[in-house]
Amino acid sequence: MKLVKVVKPLIFMLIVLFSLPSYALHKGVYPVKKPHEGVNVKPREADEIQKKNPGASHIVDVRSRYEYQDIGHPVGAYNIPVFFYSKETGSKGYKMIPNENFCEDLKARFNTDKDSLFMICRSGERSTTAVTEAIKCGFSKDRVYNVLGGFEGDKVHEGVSPFKGQRMVGGWRLEGLPWTYKMIPERMYLPDVKE
Numbered sequence: 001m002k003l004v005k006v007v008k009p010l011i012f013m014l015i016v017l018f019s020l021p022s023y024a025l026h027k028g029v030y031p032v033k034k035p036h037e038g039v040n041v042k043p044r045e046a047d048e049i050q051k052k053n054p055g056a057s058h059i060v061d062v063r064s065r066y067e068y069q070d071i072g073h074p075v076g077a078y079n080i081p082v083f084f085y086s087k088e089t090g091s092k093g094y095k096m097i098p099n100e101n102f103c104e105d106l107k108a109r110f111n112t113d114k115d116s117l118f119m120i121c122r123s124g125e126r127s128t129t130a131v132t133e134a135i136k137c138g139f140s141k142d143r144v145y146n147v148l149g150g151f152e153g154d155k156v157h158e159g160v161s162p163f164k165g166q167r168m169v170g171g172w173r174l175e176g177l178p179w180t181y182k183m184i185p186e187r188m189y190l191p192d193v194k195e
Contacts, residue, residue, distance in 0.1 A: 029170035030148035035122050037143040038131035040135040043172040046118045046147045047074075057116040060106070061151070062130040065189055067122065073151065074120060078187045080105045082121075082130040101191075102130070104138035108190055112138040120147040120172065123154050147172065151179070 018160040032044055050057040052169050059077040061068050066080040099105065110117060117134055119127040134144045153171025156163040162169065175177055185193050 013178055030124070030155070032128070032146070032148065034128040036128045036131040036146060037135055037141045038119075038146050039142060040148055041118070042143050042148050043170070043175045043177055044147060046120070047172075047177050049075075049116075050118055050143075053116070056114050057118065058110060059118045059147075060130065061119060062103075062121050062126055063151070065192065067151075068188075070175065070180070071152065072179050073180050075170055075180050076187070077120065078109060078188045081108070081189065082126050082133065084117075102133050105190060106137055106139070108136055111138075112140075115139070116143040116145065118145045118147055121150045122152050123150040123167070123171065124148050125150075150159060 003186045005125075016179055030040075032040055047057070050059060051170070054076075059072045059074050061077040063073075064078060064081050064083070066085075068077075072080065077186040080102065081099050083098055084104055085094040086097045088095045101165050106117070115137060119130040119134065121127040124146065127150060131144050131146045134163075135141045149170035149172070151172045152167040154167065154169040155165055156168050158164065168174065
């Protein structure tokens with residue numbers, strides 16, 4: 001009888017854990033957060049396309065330097081923040097300001113005529129801004145991709161879930177794609193490495 005009391009909650013938790021990915025897929029995990037003129041791809045599609053042409057396909061992690069380092073990033077991703085945290089605070093914490101040199105930072109790393117860029121952020125919103133800015137900068141709209149769901153995915157909103165409020169819906173990391181904490185100077189934010 002004691003074994004049943006212990007095993008029952010354990011089985012329930014395993015069912016919840018293993019059903020969450022299929023539930024997320026059923027709910028349409030990958031909404032487009034903001035309109036842009038680039039191409040939307042799911043994380044697994046981005047990984048597959050990028051691997052087919054690694055010399056001219058590049059993952060650009062547009063999150064802050066802190067997120068890139070301490071939360072992790074896709075293996076091989078370059079860090080070029082589209083926004084920086086400011087010293088000013090707001091209702092959600094530090095406010096973000098645009099990276100005024102984003103275009104120049106992209107051009108310092110990539111070829112506007114040949115390279116394909118896969119923009120990735122936390123959950124797929126900042127990456128839409130990065131896609132728009134890259135296209136304005138001269139990159140072809142059919143070669144600038146927005147990675148839907150970003151690196152961490154979206155928060156669980158269902159009140160019945162034990163994961164409510166946690167980033168457990170979709171995203172690069174939750175799809176089990178290769179990621180790391182390893183910092184490689186050649187892929188870090190270039191102005192920081194040059195200083």
